[in-house]
Structures are given as C-alpha cells and as structure tokens.
Amino acid sequence: MHKAFAFLAATLMLAGTVSSATLELGMELMQTIEDLNKSLSSNIALRDARATLADAKELDGLFTQVEAHFIARGDAANAVELSKKSRTLTQAIIQSAGSSDFEAATNAATDLSRTCRTCHTFYKKE
Numbered sequence: 001m002h003k004a005f006a007f008l009a010a011t012l013m014l015a016g017t018v019s020s021a022t023l024e025l026g027m028e029l030m031q032t033i034e035d036l037n038k039s040l041s042s043n044i045a046l047r048d049a050r051a052t053l054a055d056a057k058e059l060d061g062l063f064t065q066v067e068a069h070f071i072a073r074g075d076a077a078n079a080v081e082l083s084k085k086s087r088t089l090t091q092a093i094i095q096s097a098g099s100s101d102f103e104a105a106t107n108a109a110t111d112l113s114r115t116c117r118t119c120h121t122f123y124k125k126e
Helices: 002-018 027-045 049-073 077-098 102-123
Strands: none
Touching: 027 049, 027 077, 027 102, 049 077, 077 102
C-alpha cells in the first residue's frame, strides 16, 4: 500500500510539473525511484520474484515520467536516452524475474544503478 501511495503522490506531483519544461523533477519522485531501486536489488538478492516484479513495474512507470519530463524540457537528449535505457533495463528485469532468472535480473539491476548514477552526474542538483 505504501508503494502505491508513493507512486500516486509522485504521479500527481509530476503531473503539475511536466506542463512546464523549465521546472526540475521533484526530489520526492527521485527519492521514490532511489528507494525502489534499493528495494529491487534486495528483492532480487532474496530471489523474491513477486516483489521484484512489483518494484520493476513501478520503476518502469516512474522512468516513463522521467523520460516525459526530459522530452518536454527539450535540451536534455542524454537524459531522454538514459531514461529510455532505464526503462529497457526494468523491462529486462521484469522478464528475467518472471522466468526466475535472477542472475540476469541482477545484471540488469546493476546496469540500472549505473545508468541512474550516470544521469545524476549530469542532471542532479547539488
């Protein structure tokens, strides 16, 4: 229930900001993504397919919102590509967890964490 509430809150928050390409992504949304990424890694390590799938599906939706933000911003082609890559990786995790291939899920989750860090290098406000 907590994840659903956090996702709804992030969606509502982003809905108000996407209309203006000059606004930055909300810290709450990014914190939700960070928390879900940690949960995802833990659930993969625990080999909990159900929880892994839930986290990955929620992350995919959030990365869709991040991608939309950077498309609307218009001057962040790197961020758009990194958002797309993040979505591709979360979809790979969904597929891997669905077939109980936790090694592949681990590899994709590691790449996902690296992709997040790469984007933060360029776009995270200090």
